[in-house]
Amino acid sequence: MMKNNIKWLAAVYMAIFTIGFYSCDDGYDLTYKGGLGLNLLELKQASELWNGRECNLFTELSKSNKEADNFSYKLNIALYQNRNADKNATVNLIVNKDSLSKVIAKAKAGEDGAYEKYKEAELLPEEFYLLPSDKLELLAGTKLSDDLELLVYSEKMISLVQKEERNMTFVLPLKIVDSSSYTINDKVNSLMLFFQVKYVAPETGPEYLPDPNPAPEELSDNLKLVWNEEFNYEGVPNPDVWRFEEGFQRNQELQWYSDKNGVCDGEVLVITGKRERVDNPNYQAGSSDWKTNREYAEYTSSSIVTKEYRFRKGTMLVRAKIPTESGAWPAIWTTGGSKDSWCWEWPLGGEIDILEYYFVNGVQSLHANACWGSDTRWSAKWDSYNRPLSDFTKKDANWAEKYHIWRMDWDDNYIKLYLDDELMNEIDLSKTNNGSGGLNDWWRGSWRNPFKDAGNDGEGFGQQIFLNLALGGNGGTPAISKFPLEYKVDYVRVYQNK
Structure with a gap:
């Protein structure tokens, strides 16, 4: 969560969707002594691999024994080059578990490059996030759909890492599918949210x-x-x-x-x-x-x-x-x-x-x-x-x-x-x-x-x-x-x- 809102767009072909992520920080009160890193992977047009430009957020947390702030994102959809939609459109938003499994398998098989970061990754458990809807709607005459807020419970990740006593990397793979009005390029309609959490011995007393x-x-x-x-x-x-x-x-x-x-x-x-x-x-x-x-x-x-x-x-x-x-x-x-x-x-x-x-x-x-x-x-x-x-x-x-x-x-x-x-x-x-x-x-x-x-x-x-x-x-x-x-x-x- 950052003090300045930032938007990541997957660059896609004409009349195809982009998906925007915003994260916000209303002043971290982070007191867990480990590290909680967020990696959002941005996909390039017609890319065969998920190897586009990456935006990395890494926050050093200063104390211990308290949960870090949760992450809150606003998701939306827009047409390529942010054009006005000429008709209403609805897409489904899914957690793309199969896609993530394939990438993790490639990483463990030794394929390097874009896959290397997935080597120790795990799917973010359902109880670690709240996605209140599985649909996004773009209305005719608008450039952006209404925001859909995604909440990720970072304190639950930290609690699990502390219980397991090991570093862990969680990934939430999101994908837009089944457009009611426009075509979606299947190679560039996914975004990966990475959460890398470090284990630290807690203060005791x-x-x-x-x-x-x-x-x-x-x-x-x-x-x-x-x-x-x-x-x-x-x-x-x-x-x-x-x-x-x-x-x-x-x-x-x-x-x-x-x-x-x-x-x-x-x-x-x-x-x-x-x-x-x-x-x-x-x-x-x-x-x-x-x-x-x-x-x-x-x-x-x-x-x-x-x-x-x-x-x-x-x-x-x-x-x-x-x-x-x-x-x-x-x-x-x-x-x-x-x-x-x-x-x-x-x-x-x-x-x-x-x-x-x-x-x-x-x-x-x-x-x-x-x-x-x-x-x-x-x-x-x-x-x-x-x-x-x-x-x-x-x-x-x-x-x-x-x-x-x-x-x-x-x-x-x-x-x-x-x-x-x-x-x-x-x-x-x-x-x-x-x-x-x-x-x-x-x-x-x-x-x-x-x-x-x-x-x-x-x-x-x-x-x-x-x-x-x-x-x-x-x-x-x-x-x-x-x-x-x-x-x-x-x-x-x-x-x-x-």
Whole structure:
């Protein structure tokens, strides 16, 4: 991905197609220490061999243990010499596996020249790229078709290379065929995307890895473990403990929450934000409600919530590694209420944001907040605090590649929120009394204090725990080349007085 858009055209015969590739770089944040090279091979007119001029991009990556930016290309078709089309034309775009196999065979047979670079090449696996359509259309009177965006997941290539512990070369062979209106020269209708990835020994250390130790039974002389989730199993989060939120939920965020994007890998919970279109089953054309006027969601993610568990006071610890790319809005938060019909609706039950990460005035920031009820229904009073991410990355350039511990200490007088033992916010509970909440109903939380009041008798009143990765909204415009995003949660532990 380059800072200046560049277009490669396969020079072909009259009234035949060219195919253009653009790659873009919105400022590499490349931190993998190996090399990721891209080779686009441009074909000459009527060439018998793929030996045309080559454009080579090679990027030295500066750090380790973080995925490189994904590659994003815009593909199109045009007539030879960029002429106006006199009629509509459609072509199919295919991944030409057979052609690549033949070239690899020639390279391994010792044929040199243009084939030599294919000697160690492998076909880029389907899960390593997203090609949203297999057709390109050129309309009459135009010179270029609409762009079709191809996304290549470089972080998946790097992960495989690091797992295999060897250098690897991947090739994605693209070909245009089956024109509806014009002839295509079969010798010059293919382009090869080369990805050469080097293996490097990763930096290691406990801060980069899940904690293998069990939860301590005691945190101090006064605090004992009362509840924990270590996520050290495979599959969906324990359905007896957690439930998934579904669909569009809040804040006009972009993602559709799904139960498919949150999986335990044997060590941690991995919530993956994906760029993929899903139908909105609640769609209503012309609706004024943002949850129903979107026919599709272009992104998916997961949010899990404790089913029955509620807690009040004590210390809560969460160890996690968060995505910091534009568009990411990871969170660790709680909301108050009960397990029965007398639940205090938001925000009368209180909310504690142990972690939120999103933009403030264009600056990526880490947040530690709490809120409670005002005199207006569904409108909160906030005690908010945020710190620019740069405050942390200036001290540690690898901050985003490491696990960190978010902590809440909650007693009768204060809620204190910490990041890696650094105090982020201190909420004075003498100031967190609800207003009327627009309900004027003491039984439902009006004029009560959600962080000091134990709720109504028999309610099981307390805070439930949310772990989620939202996309868009306050998180900013998603950077397509960064997807998929991964939010990893190592554990959640709650300690209370003995």
